[in-house]
Amino acid sequence: MELLSALNWRYATKKMNGEKVDQNLVDQILEAAYLAPTSSGLQPFQVFVISNEELKEKIKPIAYNQSQITDASHVLVFAAWDNYTEERISTVFTRMVTERNMPEEAVADYKNNLIAMYTPRPAEVNFDHAARQSYIGFGMAIAAAAELKVDATPMEGFVADQLDELLGLREKGLRSTTILTLGYRDAANDWLVNLKKVRTPKEEFLTILD
Secondary structure (H helix, E strand, C coil): CHHHHHHHHCCECCCECCCCCCHHHHHHHHHHHHCCCCHHHCCCEEEEEECCHHHHHHHHHHCCCCCHHHHCCEEEEEEEECCCCHHHHHHHHHHHHHHHCCCCHHHHHHHHHHHHHHCCCCHHHHHHHHHHHHHHHHHHHHHHHHHCCCEEEEECCCCHHHHHHHHCCHHHCEEEEEEEEEECECHHHCCCCCCCCCCCCHHHHCCCCC
16 A cells, blocks of 8 residues: 555654755645545634745744754644634535535534534633644645655644744634644754654554454
């Protein structure tokens, strides 16, 4: 299976060589994140695609000076909705019925049930749920990059509040969740590149319930 081979090839690249990734490859990685499944199809996150060198320099100290930020070709910032609102949910369902040429009544009960379930909850609970949806797209992007032989570094090591301020995310009703850097490995200077991939033994990882 080509995907498994790609996942065995990939690793969390610690040193990148600064080489640019072709835009066509970046677009395919973004498409994988875009097509990711999300709860009720709400797609409650956005991806910010950063290649501007000055902006990457500003992000680097926020990400504890990890060199991949500035050595990468592109930095992807995944940002989730800060809350579920009636307006946001209704917008998704209006788009859905329009593009599927369906009457609004066909999904009205489902939409109203979501609104009744989500909107009374604390904003932090809803953000946590939306953040988990962003991780699905994040994982899809990582897998797509591996298939395309583009190196990637998944990052949670950054100060979210500072990144939110730098990118103006709060004003957009968003909060950063993860970063994914895209580029190519500097094999001569990356201490992790040749180390064996280690995982929990499968007999511990898997529980088979026949």
